[in-house]
Amino acid sequence: MSNRALFILVLVLALLVALVALRQRSENTAPLAEDSAPIPGELAFPELDVNAITRVEISSGEEQAAVERGPEGWVVASHYNYPADFNKLADLLRAFTDLKVSQVVPDGIGYLDEFGLAEADDPMRLTLVETDKSYNLLVGEIKSSSGSSPMGFSGFGFGRYARIGDGPVLLLDNALNALNANSESWLDKELLSVQASSIVEVRLAGEEQAKDILRMPSSGQYEMENLAEDEELDTSAASRLAGALSNLRFSRIESPKSNNDWTTGDEVRTIEFMDHEGFVYRTVCGPVDTADSTCLLSLSVRFEETPAPTRETVMATLIQQENEQADAYEQRLEQALNQRIEEHTKQMAERQERAVDLNGRFAPWTFRITSWNGEPLRLSRADLVKTIETTPDEEEE
16 A cells, blocks of 8 residues: 555544544533523423412512412411412413413523513512422513513514523513512411301390391391381491401411500401301401501401291191101101201201301411401491481470
């Protein structure tokens, strides 16, 4: 072999070795990054198990919300572990279960401010914590379907720009509007929804032997006990009072360790509402704070058993329902009586247990409610009763 041929052979071998080395280097860098990046059209969190999540953290600027799974359900840690709005939380977690990547923004990391993802933008940060791992999401601007895209990015559809961990800028297929770093927004603010038609008795002094009692008999007309001859019931005020629990919510939660000195005084109203099932809701409502038009509320629940069925009450029911021969009543009466007593005993036990559960939720807390919610809870006898105006002719008679 000539020297020239040998030189060409060595040169070719050297080129081949260089090409192989270059290919191996390429396979160990760029393609690996592409393979590990989210793929458009696929789930953003393919391994996420919402049933394994124990904590959700959301922060933005100085605001921070933390919702934790406790022994008895989800609670807002920053608000004395008060129960969280489970439906709102469930909607958010379902959104992340189905969350998909619409597009991966090319070179987006170099232009984070264009997507609201730079530190100076105070982007929203979300952390989903499982038992042994967590998922971090940096959330930027919302992209509307008709709006222009940052830095000329030709993204399609709508959604929200985000980064998973230190990954590339993504356009997700959901705007994630449920995200909120305000911790109060995650509280379950609904207290009661007891309709006025369910209330059978209202005790204005908040005691079982209260002197001033408003009743709702089967006739559907409110009746007030102990009215003087020159007094009559203000049915409008009575209606507001009976409906005070129909949509009772709080605006803020007070510390359970705060003192209860506010529960006494001339401007504090204590009222008990009894519904047709025997549940008694006791409200203690403080004076209105003119600074923010709210008032403090203490709420507790107990159960008062209704009388057990008797032969007389069951007989009256049977006679009303059917007009059968008298000789068949005795056997059916015994059967019906035993059945009703058994049902009543079971029902009383269930309601007693429910009252304990409700009281366990409400009694330890002091709530701050709007003056609109508190107005009917602060009604007194003077608000419910008005003097009957008489004409001169009536006075002479």
